[in-house]
Amino acid sequence: MSGMFPILATFLAASIEGTEMVAILVGVGATRGWRSTLLGAAAGFAILAGLTFALGTALLNLPIEWLRLAVGALLLILGLQWLKKALLRIARPSARRQAAARSQMALQPESLKKIDWYAFVVAFKGVLLEGLEIAFIVVTFGAETNQVGSAVIGAVTALVVIGGIAFLIRGWLSRIPREWLRFAVGLLLAAFGTFWAAEGALVRWPGGDLALLGLLGVMTATAFAYLALLRHNARLNHKRSLI
């Protein structure tokens, strides 16, 4: 039974961080292409493995607040840009939206030679930051219970389970219209970015990690309010153009 505690504890804690990581990877992969996203994720894992082996428990001394601040700020800025573009496209009159979608589809096939550096960088940063947090969890639980191996098993199991779920839903995601997918990913990036950047600025969120759900809720409601305003504005402009 004593061996089960670090496995269960790290499984649960790593599941939360792993879900955040996989949400970013799946969102970016579905909108920008899987090849570049997976390459970025692989690069992130490689750096993470190198840091973990090289530093061991000294990993806990890394200034993770600075990494949270940098990654969070960049994700927030990117998330707001994607959200803005998605809202402007969704709010357009349907004829113009269909024309834009057709021209986008013509450019769609992900090049086998060129890397989409946006997808690569976002995936890399997401994996590095969340991976470091998972590594912290493993080192902390493992050191406290003197069972690092069990802690590693719990964390790896969590990643495999969440990765498996993500793999199963990726086909379903490809059926969602591209603007709405970009809208959802923009919301995710903006919410995560806000959460991490504020933590990096040493803010303590009320409710801890649960504040992320609150952030997602508020940002989603605001985005739909902005969409309603944009559509109203588009209808007014359309009526004026007919006069």
Add this chain to the structure above:
Amino acid sequence: MRYIKAFLTFWYDFIVGDDWTIAVSIAVAIAVTFWLDKSKIQAWWLLPAAAILTLGVSLWRAAQAE
């Protein structure tokens, strides 16, 4: 030289995109959050408010330009 230019161009596009006000607003909001927290003032609300306001202003400017 070409690779350095491409690297810098990528990061400029990544951070600034087509609206520099988003990046600047968020940078200012983070700086103010940091300062408020150092002054022992609760500042968790500032960055979400800044993000929502920045998005609204950026959308309004884009809609006006169309």
